[in-house]
Amino acid sequence: MLNVDEHITIPSNVSHQDDLDFQYLRDAGQQYIEQLSRKIWTDYNITDPGITIMELLCYAITDLGLRMDQPMENLVASPEKNFEKMHEQFKSAKNILTCRPVTAIDYRKLFIDIKGVKNCWLAIHALPLHAECNIEHPKVSFQPFVNSPYRTETFNIKGLYTILVDFDDDEDYVEEDIIAEIFTKYHENRNLCEDLVEVIKIKKQCIRVCAEVQLENGANEEKVHATIQWAVSQYLSPSVRANSLTEMLDLGLTSDEIFEGPILENGFLTSEALQKSELRKQVRLSDIMNIIMKIEGVKLIEDISIDNCPPKNDDDCDCNQNINAKSDPWLICIEENHLPVLCDQSTFKYKKGFLPVGLNKEMVAQYTEALEAADKASQEKTFDDLPMPLGVYSQIKYNTIQHHLPENYGISKYGLSSTVSDERKVKAKQLQGYLLFFDQVLSTYFSHLEHIKTLLSADENLQQTYFFKAVDGISGIETLIDDYPNYKDNVENIIDKLEDFNERRNELLDHLIARFAEVFEDYTNTMYKLFGKDKDGVEANIINTKNKFIKEYDKISSDRGLAFNYRKPKQWNTNNVSGFQKRIALLSGLDDYSRRDLFNDAISIETLKRETVSEGVHFEYRWKIQSDSKVFLSSQKDFRSKQQAINELLEVLKLATNQEHFVLRQTETKSKRYYVALLNDEGVLVGRQYNHYYATKDKAELARKKAIEYINNLLFDEGFYMIENILTLPYHTQNIDDLNDCLPLCIDDGCNTCIKIDPFSYQVTIIFPGYTSRFSNIDFRIFMEDLIRRELPAHIQPRICWVGHIDGALTRIEKEEIVNVGISDMVISEPVDAVSIKEKEITESEEDKVVNEKNDSIKYTIIDDDEAYDMKHIQKAWRKFLESKKSKANGYMATHKITKELLCAINRMNTIYATGTLHDCNDDDGENKNRIILNRSALGSL
Template sequence: MSKINHIINTPLPKSQDFDSLKAEGLAYIQQYGGKDWTNLNASDPGVTILEQVCYALTELGYCNDFSIADILTDENGKIDFESQFYLPENILTTAPVTIEDYRKYLIDGIEGVGNAVIVPHYNGGYKNYKVYLQLSETIQTNLNDKTYCISAHQYLNKCRNLCELFDEPQLLTPKTYLLSGTIEIKNGKDVQEVITTLQHLIREYIFPDVAPIGYNQLVNEGVETDTILNGPLLQRGWIPTAILGDKKDSLKAFEISALLNKISAVETVSNITFTAEGETYSQIQCKTEEILTIAINESVNNGSLQFYCKGRKVNLNTIQTPEKLHLPDDNILMGASVEKQTELPKGRYRDINSYYSIQNTFPDIYKIGPNALDNDSDSFKVAQSRQLKGYLTLFDQVIANQFSQLANVGNLFSFKNSLSGIPSQREEYYAVQDAQEKANPAYPVPYNCFSPTYYYQALYDVPHIKPLLKNNNVFDFDNAGSSQREKEVKSWQAYKNDPYNSYIWGLMQLMENEDVNLQRRNSLLDHLLARHGESPELMDAYIDGTVISGNSIKDKVIIKSLYLQNYSLLSYNRYKSYNTVAANKVSGIIPKEVPADFEEQILKGYSKDFIFNSNALDWAEKLSSRDFINYTGIELKINLLFGLKLLYRDFIANTKDEKSATNRLAFWLIKQRKGLIFLEMPLLLKELRFNIVISQNPESGSHYKTKEEVGFATVTTVENYETTIHQNHDNLSLQLDGNAIDLEAVSIDNADAKNFKSLGNSSYYFSVYTSGGTAVYNTERYANLILLFLPGFIPVLNGNDFKSRLTLFLENTLPLQCAHSTCLLDTEKLTDLIEQFSNYHNALLFNNKNLKSTKQSAENLFRFINNLNPLGDGW
């Protein structure tokens, strides 16, 4: 198809069609002008004015037709993607959630892992994953098996989701069978090639090795973008779910025959079977933790796979087997090419904001252009000219503002709140400021307002505009003995440079109505939230009551803007827990007094001003990837949406006692834990050991306990499965789901009967104790439980409004399998909790000799929680 190299006469859009705009204007004149305006010919001055306005509107229409990339491109030829868009690879991806996600994550992140099997199982009610690794066929490293497993375990912990735990990975155990049968090949010299190819094909058929692929390669293959980016953000490319494959735990002989028939060097195949330990099989199987491995003439002398060429047996003893088999090129999986990311659009800078006044294009007879008035013009003609210019300047201002509105579409739909409705003048003002002036701006900050949604510009370039502007002569003074012309030039320049001159100040007051701006900005942010899959109604419900500025609608705008700025990380890590391997140590020492610079430490120097400082708060609340190593995504959302930094800062400032216990605890919470202590019970339970105690008469009878301590999974089995007591003389055993656990007599004085429950249909009762002796009543309620601890001494947190909003947030944000409970603590209990939590947290991460053991720290924290009874009766 040849390119079009000529002009096609197609109708212009109405916004660019001069004749259409003029005709519509004349129709309005006839409709509303009545009999007063009869001359509608080109000679009429009114028609001339209409024509000039129409020409200006066609330029505006032309600019409106620019591509969005052009409109957003700045004078440096760049688009500010960071503030306006999230790249597809950052917004469509998510931290691993599904089993397929975790498999991709391991294959990409642990060099040498070709594929993986991940099996979920429930350990005492919470989800554990068993992980089995397959090393790549082409691996050439010297690492031992244990090294791969440890590396994979640490890597998985980086992306562990809430209430989910990983067992340490294991390598798949080979279950080997020898291949038997007869293969006729076309050329005897091809036998080694056939063996090599067959080994590769069988391995790929049973469980394929997977390698990341380049983005553009996948696009060229017809894979949709949302399919490519469905899953975690990988380091070396992309892995579509379709190529992961499933491990085959069953294999039939005819399947191997089909693979052999794919090899071009093979003529015929017959009598294919599998042998192992002298037995012959037509079908073989393996367990989940095993992988079928097919040996092909592992021992040449004993091998039962026979090769023939033209009816004669090929002597394998004469064929040299290479140390490393080389795979045929046409069977190698493509590796990741360099283009991991999507290609960004590019635009052309259009300078839309620059406006050329309609007064420049009038015929000279109208005396309003740049050279229309002579220096010796009489005052009457000057008055006529200025009267017409005043009339036309209104049109100029409206049209110029429309150009500014279009030029600032990027600011209008930005995640960040704008600083000024007149950014062009603001940039010009600061461009001529020296460092001292920039550091100490005049009061108030020039051109600043909070989050404008209407943009405009000054008309200083309109010919001879100065006499029409209010108070234009305030700088008409000069003590240097300059000429009159020099005085006029300096006066005019000073007026334009004054950010508070009467014209620009009046224009700002006319254009900026804060109530209107806030409503419009809130609607725009709701649109952006919805575009990113967030419900504006739910967001309003969460934040309605969070105080930042004191104006409720402004607070919504501030929080929604902050949320969108951090949305890429918050969305990606929405269900992720903190990293139990790499998180920072928590200081368990509560400061003796709140430091004098507490505001600087909490909010990085942000302080309230009469014009809200959006940039400062944006910086103070900006999240980093490191935050999601130290905290769960839920904690960070709560801190942001409920304004905990400002809330705690204001509480400390209003109390005005740097040594008070409440202030010191509030400061510790916001500095060390983002305002709350967030605890996953499954993670804590994993570190504990338990004893099961049984008795026929808990208060006065004999008691028996398990001889060996058991894990939480065993404890929950007592409550959830058929459980019986087996007695053999004086020995008792507990039959749990088909497994026997031996019991021994134990002395328990004054046992509390309320801690015992009926044991199935038997005459026995049972209770559960931790290894440290803490009695546990209802173990089932621990599973998948998340506890949040907040300071009850801060009035806002004690209010029903905050509690209901937080509950609504947790119910709509936590994974479905997670239960939750929020506890408000007084100073004494919060102090104790901080000590126990810090010891446990640090022992879990570091477990060195300077800290209590993980087990003891977990026991102490569990005992504290158990005594606290956060769930009320039945806990």
Template sequence: MEKQRVILRNSKLKPPEDFNFLRQQGMNYIRQLGSRFWTDYNLHDPGITTLELLCFAITDLAYRTGFPTADIFAAYMDKSQLHKQAFFPAHEILTMNPLTVNDYRKLMIDQEGIHNAWLAPRHCSCDDVTATGATDGCAEDCNCETEIYADEKNGQLTYKSHTPDGKQAFEKVNIKGLYDVQIALEDDPVFGDINDGRVYQTLTYGSSRATIELRLPAYEEILKKWNDWKDLIDNTITVTGVTLNKMVDNNGTPVTDSNLSKTMQSAIFIDLQLTLSNAVAITFSNAVLNIYLSFSDALLTADITSALQQVPGIISTYKNGLEKTHALINATRANLNAHRNLDEAFCHISLVPMEDVSICMDAELTPDADIEKVQAEIMVKIEQYLNPNIPIYSLAQLLKEDTDITEIFNGPRLHNGFIKNEDLDKADIKQEIHASDMINLIMDIPEVVSITNFLMTSYDDRGEVIYHSQPWTLPVTPGHQPRLYVQRSKFLFYKNGLPFLAASEAELNSILQELRSSGEYLKATGINNELEIPAATIRNMEDYYPVQYSYPLTYGIGEFGLSDTEPTLRKAQARQLKTYLLFFEQLLVNYLAQLQHAGDLFLVDSSQLQSYFTHWLSDSDIKGVTALYNGLTAPALQTLTEPANGGLARRNRFLDHLLARFAESFGEYALARYSSIPAEQTAMQTALLQLKTDFLSNYPEASYNRARAIDYTVAAPCAPGNIAGLQRRLNSLLNIDAATSFVIIEHLLLRPRIPGQALLPICLDGSCHTCYDNDPYSFRLTFVMPGWLEQNMKIDYRRYAEKTIRQETPAHLLPKICWVDNKACDDTLLCDLTDLLWGLQVPLPATRDEEKLRPLCLVAQAAIAAMNNAYRQALTTGNNVFPVKAEVEQFFEEKVKDGIASGVTGITPAGIATVKIWIVDYWLAHTDCFIFTRLELAWCAWLAANAKLTAKDNYLENILTDAILKANPGKQQQDVCSCVHTLMEQYGEAIRLWVVSQLAGGLQKAAFDTMINTMAPVCNGIITTPVNTVFTTFYDTDKIQLLQTHATLLQVMSALKSIYPPATLHDCEDGNDVNPVRLGATAIG
């Protein structure tokens, strides 16, 4: 029933809305001020009449001021106008780039095709105990990174784990900030469960049906044998033929029609050869085949062979599943890298290993129970317990639950809805399974009376039993996701003591499909999950009815005035009263103008400089009012109220209020740029206004992505739009133009991803040095700032910038800040150019001394500065492309020539030409001096080379292991793995030393192959013939380019050196800008 609306008899009014209150206050003031001369306070008194009318006018103002905020800002309450008021929608301002583990899980689960996802810090290095319990050096969880060690005695990192004599072990460097990702895929509507290599097909023989279960290599195995099996995930290649070469039981006995019935009671092992459309043949040896059927007498081996060799058939289903898995994992990797945070990376993205669990149980049912329906409900409840669906809620659902808005929008912005943290916790990977939990769920089914003989059995990836018939608790292999093994589960039902099984498999499957579908949460991107903009009524706040129009007609100041027959004195008196009231009228109408423009006060627009708004009363507002003015115009009234630029300070304060709503402030920046000169103060206020409006207009993105890093996997990682969120934010806070911005180097990205990459030193020296511990990669950033810019050469600004960078950098990251130059770097350049100019003087002075050299030195200094500035400008506008000779000659003609001609006594045109050739040749030959540009070029070149690495490039160790195993058929895998680990160290260090020695001349593929082929790998008792071939094949031209660009970047980084503002003494021992000494200045100025 709708709540009845009533008008309160005694409504409580606010003081400005209460006429009686205002009148009483006015009367009190009159008595206090004029009681000696004014004693008649009755209603007929003109003064009391005026008081009452003014009080009523104030209540009107209060009434309008009390309109809903949405009405006051109605002009901006449109989706296209909200950003002008910094009224950011909740889905923009409350959400943020994924930060926590749950945030990343939500991001992945929101992705199409992903059922569940898990994220964990990289938990092992090779030779450590892995998530699967393995302790060998070939554990699959460790194949995403190259191992490095700290040689503390020599102060360097190395790929070798021991000293050359093997007596001393080096400390392993465990790089932090890396994450392993596991995902579980949704069932494909066509190919079914694609989470592993297990595929099913229905086999029809005679009038009967059987289910074939074939276990083939999972996606992860395909990557490990990439060179042999890569065609299986290529969607342009199809299966054209399948041949069954062998079918034996677990004893190696061939399967025949005579022993088929007995053999099917356990696993069958087969060899399959696939022929692909590109004429490549792939063989699967000892693949596990299980056949499930009710009656086996009529089934023949020919039926099985025909089903397996059918094209398209079970093998085509398997390949299609691999292709979709590959696409989903690549999409997940791209999604994660696009939302990666600073100095973090995703190491190993894989499918979560599935562990099948079969359930055997007896259930007593009510007599009227539908057995197929009850069994389907039991199976779905068990499936949801083992591997639950994660609900995705709409905004309407959460609002109906009275969930707080800040909680709803806390986390990443998703496409399909919202995910609760508690649901993620329920869907975490289980360490053990409890029978009591499942029994409680089953007992919720109304038709179930009791449960007995509840047993659980788990199976490995080949279908072998791990734990058999566990009654209460079943351990789950670490890192595995349990899954109901329907084919090996058995449900026996009793009604009044009589046993029953589900009679119709078709009906059971139909009900099962229906129940599974009803429990799924559709990812529907079309649902509106944004809060509605508050409804607003557009009102004319400036609609004004003059106070004087409310006076009794006898006053003669109303809309119709006095009669023409009235005497002149009477007209003068009325005119005088109108003039007296004009003061009040102007105050009232100005108030309404201010209210009408309330939205403009907070407008995020630097061109809006006005903070006080006026309404010039014209004859259309009050009849005959313009005749009362003595030269007053609308512009004059505005200037009188607020002089030119008078609103700058107030507009800045309004924007400060908006900034404070987001806990932001530009107070320290203003102090760092403060000037006491009035003209400069105006310019500073204008610049501040521009800075604040720019910052606020882009605030949702700056806030959302404040910890977000670049996507280093895209083809063009240095594209203008691909910059870190922190860099965008700092550009705004520090007033840095994007064209002359800085570079953020994430040390984690510099870690070696393939053996042989150059390694960072354990301690970096230099003017911007930071001494590291044994790990120079984890949680470290280097900010390379353009120190030569005018703004950056001011010590107060630099202090503010460094403080801001450290405050804005996430707390767990250590920033190193370098203010580098970008100019010609030869220390003798000034002297050499001065000597050249000395010799070109006409006439040449007879003697040479310091006093005569000083003017030429200044000319040379100006020429060098002009060329450096021209070069920098060209590099900035030309995307770091160095100028060609014609451009450098133009620099000389435009920037240097006149200074040389006027500064060198008697210099001839030929002399100027000589200087031009000398300067042009010098700058063309010394491009390696421009350290900031070289760093940007090296950073981008390495990022581009690094982006070419793919998931398969993490498996060199597996490729090498597989090659050695093939060459050593009788060797134990553990021995081979130990050998592989030694070889990885040996070759990694050898490649690193080769990179260092050959870097200056450029790394070449042919030279690399020659170096590798000179190596003689040795492992006791193990044939290592294929080792060199594996390395020369793996290190293609792209990887040689990666080695080159990576080493070049590290070389440039080692040459970084901070420059300091003019007239500043730097404390070289301190190594930073905390205590610089400025010449001619004290500590206070």
């Protein structure tokens, strides 16, 4: 039977320490010698030169092992600015173990940390929404549907909160300022799909305690009285005590337990202390009796009772005097979201023996002040970080083993006497040459150990994983090596042949990433599938993505559930986005996760209305990739179907990722000028630059490079918008009626229930531009959707859309008229090579332009189908919404009109797919066809 208590673990230390055991290495070395040369070498005494050399090599290995066995902080220490560089190499406990608030306890820690807040609690803000289950036109409203012929249901919006605050009695704090600070801190730490509606002072339920207490003869009655009142008050509404780092360590807590939760300013708050300070639902007489009896000086309780404080005519009274909670002599029930406090009408009488004891009120006040001061002093702590282990830097330098042999070997730094024979000198040189091989191997190992801190880091400048270092200190080394001046370069060439930088760098980065229990396998496989493993730039992209991920891991791990702050003054062209968006961007290789314009007019389908005598009125289409001043690529022909133009454009966007598809061509006119063209995989011309010709090949090549750079920037300018549906809820006006036209309301087929009709709670809309190089690929879309659903908090439902803008035009001509049309503007019934159109001679100053002959037979209009610009509408509506919502004057709520525009824009979104074709089983040449695959293709046209 499987024992669930047994776990298979990987040991943290797998070293056998053999590299530090000289005797083990010597025995192993001699064993190898015996196996290899037992027929010719039979004497293995310690004076044998071969044994001496072997022992020296064993010593060198133990030296290397000893250096490897140093503490890690020593291996990665730096000679200068060690503190700063160590913090760059590693994340400190405060930065890597903490996280943004997630639970209610986390938020309470955050707000109790504010000066002037004694305690606080999160309460669900009840906001009912009513639904009318009309299957044709379902509606929701803040007002009940009266006399509706349809089934109606009511549900509460989820994710809205009220914060109840128990303010400190200190007069130095202004409640309005504290509330403003709470709002600020909340929105800096807001969770996805949640919002704060209000911050209010908690209502109090005053509990009266009446008791007669027998004291010990030697008891200080004033101190006992102050202590009883303090202890009972702490039972009813306890303060939360902060701890210093030392106190947390003394409690026996581990570092991950100490730094659990958000970063604070005034010490550490434990979850156990906060749980004990939750709002009480009951006050028990037995608990109060137990508290009083534990106080030093109390002998016994002769009589005691509790009840709700009776009402009194006092407008300044903090107590709620309309308490309906049930109570009895032994138990008082506390109203929901009320804080029990000790009533000022409570009475305590004391006796010593049979004699009653009077109290000195001034002395009682002094003891009470002392207790309050001690409690406040506990809050004057700091949120310190664990000290970063700072290693001791020592230069890792290899010295040749040759200097450690006895001097009579003749290869030490002193060399041989000048009187010895030439034969003796030659033998010494032979020994030097023989040992140089071992020297070089050891020197290379030492060099790798020297670079260990670079290899185990997210260093974007790292260009190699194998390192070489020439052997120093050998006298006469130039006579040992052929072509000594190129010695270093020759050895580095050998190292380069061993180097597979991409593979080894990926393995090292995967090791670092695995320490955070993260993987990049899916991303890597998707990129290989999309672009090919051997294509230039793919491996560099993967390595760069992993480097960025590691560098920003402290932020994307702690902020993974964080929403953006909609109260900040700058809401566009900003990195003020959710932690989820940052994490998704870094996991998927998006270079820029800022909120910015994702739509541009550079990629488009132009619609032309044609009118000819022979064919009458019809439409034709062409695709364009252009800037404000220049068309970089345009279709080689015009299409009768918009879908045909879109299909070719999507194919062109894929071709454009490979700069080899961009070529230079010459016109067929006598000027023989150059222009930039785009070829497909078969070498067929599919797009080109019109009206831009170059007199020399050098100028044309410069234009080709500019076109490649411009189009690459377009294709990889990736990003996405994430809209939290809860932010569009107009709870401040409670007017939702006309928004129903734009809300995605759904009910079941039988109209039996619409309980799931809620369009606001825990839902996000994620919008991608579906036309970029990667986003138009179905495999990458599947990867992104799986990644989003895996990384998004489980209680949040995403709606993912891949929208486009490539089925509209750019301009509108109000009146139909006959105009001069250039090559890029002409509509031709049959596809022809555009360069066959006669080119007029132009002057040198006009070499970047061409004037084409007038063609008056075509009457056309460029149509602007603005409604088709899904991404344009979304971008515009989302930006207007954010600009409106950040306004303090409106209470940080967007106007009703702008909210409706955003909701309508979201509701009109459509995911775009490339259309597919059915596969003919008899046609083996289907490699380039877009085949229909179940759940991955769209049938028909856009």
